[in-house]
Amino acid sequence: MNMDSFTDAFSLQGRVALVTGAAGGLGLETARWLSAHGAVVVISDVRSEVAAAAQQLRGEGLDVHSRVLDVANADAVFATVESVRAEIGSIDILVNNAGLKHNHGTAAKMEPSAWDREIAINLSGAFYCARATLPGMIERSWGRIIGVSSFVALSGLHGAPGYAASKSGLNGLTRTIALEAYRYGVTANVVCPGPIAVPGASSDPKIAERFLSRLPGGKFGEAQDVAAAITYLASDAAKFVNGIELPIDAGARLFYTGNAPKRG
Ligand SMILES: NC(=O)c1ccc[n+]([C@@H]2O[C@H](COP(=O)([O-])OP(=O)(O)OC[C@H]3O[C@@H](n4cnc5c(N)ncnc54)[C@H](O)[C@@H]3O)[C@@H](O)[C@H]2O)c1
Structure with missing residues (x-):
């Protein structure tokens, strides 16, 4: 293997990526990383701010396009994937990032409608996007599907049954x-981030x-910690990595099990 082959394995040159829920936060940073590694990236979001976000990345010299898309609407997902294929190219890399988290209360109190909404976006939305892009990937014998799950998919989250179940479902899908x-x-593959500080998020x-009290190191992660892992999984360097659930949480999940003591 020569030196070029080492770096080429991480290149995304010639690939087209779709990142959902990418008007900001982890999705936007992931788009930045994928594009900086050579991919043409389409960012989509239910929020119309996605157009300005794409413009921001284009201002950084990156080849990034945008689409307004509600992933919970199957017809809209199919139409968007088709328009990307016709205008930009077939999608090689899908990052199922769109997600909603509300603290709706315990399973004893959560409204069924709130449950339905979290499942529709976090789980069904990911299925629709995979369903729409997989046939093309299979036809071209190359593809990457990467889910942005959560470390709570591996444990559970008190007061957020819909969110935890949707993320565990995403792992199963x-x-x-x-x-x-x-x-x-x-x-x-899925990445399972722990608490990540996201610009603009009000928590x-x-x-x-x-969260902080149980986080080794006592600091939230950064969006780039997640984006870097997704970029690797999207590359040829990760061609033998399949079906994994990669925690990106400074080991926080170890402190969330059973009666584990607080950090200290
Ligand atoms: N930040 C964290 O600590 C953390 C930890 C674990 C997992 N995650 C997951 O990472 C992903 C990104 O979250 P984030 O922290 O960047 O927050 P975020 O709120 O900035 O990103 C979520 C995005 O999804 C979009 N979205 C919501 N409903 C949608 C729909 N129906 N269709 C399309 N887009 C929709 C939102 O508009 C938003 O831009 C989510 O799936 C979240 O569950 C985040």
């Missing part, structure tokens, strides 16, 4: 795609303190 599609050159200080 992605593992199944991993089983079905690897033989066609497609890998499917309840009490909840933030609860």
Whole structure:
């Protein structure tokens, strides 16, 4: 292997990526990383601010396009994937990042409508996007499906049953795609971030303190910690990595199990 091959393995040159829920936060930073590694990136979001976000990245010299898309609307997902194919190119890399988290209360109190909404966006939305992009990936014998799950998918989260269940479901969906599609050159993996500080996010200080108290190192992660892992999973360097659930949490999940003591 010569020196070029080492770096080429991480290049995304010639690939087209779709990142959902990317008007800001982890999705936007992921788009920045994928594009900086050579991919043409389409960022989508239910919020129209996604157009300005794409413009911001273009201002940084990156090849980034935008689409307004509600991932919970299957017809809209299929139409968007088709318009990207026709105008930009077939999607090689799908990052299922769109997500909603509300603290709706315990399972004993959560409204069924709130449950339905979290499942529709976090889980069904990811399925629709995979369903719309997988046939093309299989046909071209190359593809990457990467889910942005959460470390709570591996444990559970007091007061957020819909969120925790939707993220565990996303893991199950992605593992199944991993089983079905690897033989066609497609890998499917999830990253499971712990608490990550996201620009512009307003979080309840009490909840933030609860997370911080159990976070080794006592500091939130950064969006780039997640974006870097996704960029690796999207590359040829990760061609033998399939069906994994990668925690990106400074080991926080170890402190959330059972009666684990607080950091200290
Ligand atoms: N920040 C964290 O600590 C953390 C930790 C673990 C997992 N996550 C996951 O990372 C992903 C990104 O979260 P974030 O922290 O960047 O927060 P964020 O709120 O900035 O990003 C979520 C994005 O999804 C979009 N969205 C919501 N509903 C949508 C829909 N129906 N269709 C399309 N887009 C929709 C929102 O508009 C928003 O831009 C989410 O899936 C979240 O669950 C975040």
